[in-house]
Amino acid sequence: MMRHRLLFLLPVLAFLALAVWFWLGLAPGRDPSLVPTVMIDKEVPSFDLPPLIAGKPGLKSADLKGRLTLINFFASWCVPCRAEHPLLLDLAKDNRIQIDGIAWKNRPEDAAGFLVDLGDPYTLAVADQNGRTGIDFGVYGVPESYLIDKEGRIRYRQVGPFTEDDIQKKLMPLIAELSK
């Protein structure tokens, strides 16, 4: 008889388990539309991109070896990029890291104009006009940023604009660790 009574509890337990699962799904920090990256700890995809402004140096994947780089995919048409921009300008003062900008699916002259208007945090600013390099990284919107270690491996990806919090809590500890 006791065994039967426990059996009746089973649906209740199953319901509770589901309820907890769904409740966790509603956690405030969780973004269900976030596409998880498969690029962490992988070698940076190979690319060779022309500069935004003719005469300046371009950027290719082999250049990333031996330095800690934050690659920031941006575009002049991207509103959240404008929100993120002052934080990047701040971060550019940190000499442990080099920030390079890739203008994703953006006319080079528009992207260059964006940097004239808002300031230029990038050591190198290059154009990925057809977006293929971004797609090779797994970019699905801008801004998106990738931290590349000295061996040329992707160590961190940021989807959407950096916040002060992201930089302090996620990026800075990694920069400290990887710049050793």
Next chain:
Amino acid sequence: MSFAGRLLPGMLLALLLSGTAFAVEPSEMLKDPALEARARAISRELRCLVCQNQSIDDSNADLAHDLRMIVRERLSAGDSDAQVKAYLVARYGDFVLLDPPFEAKTLILWLGPALVLLLGAGGIYAAVRRRPAAAARETPLTEAERQRLAEITAEDDAKPDQPVGRRG
């Protein structure tokens, strides 16, 4: 004729005439119809990363256009269907596949519904099987009970004016 009566045939006609909307532009299509058909079939199974519940075949997003072009480029270069999908999975992960792959970590997803169905069927089977057993457990009336029953029915027969069904 009522308003709805006039509207209904028109609505039905519109339903019949409208095909499924798709986003592929004529300029994107491959010349080879067999290759284009394969491209369409693959595109329908790939998720648009921007509007995530649409396939890249349905989506008008700019990125979906780029991915459609990549699918067609890979096919023209001689890739198999599986290779084309692997190319995008390498960049965007399994998320890009509208049908998640059948593997260890997706076992519950694929087999879960069948498992629940089996559990339910098992439960019903067990319940049905127990029922005749429960009937068999009923013990017959004892001699004393039988006599008491006879007395009660005899009492009722002695009072025919008592309305039936309203005792107690």
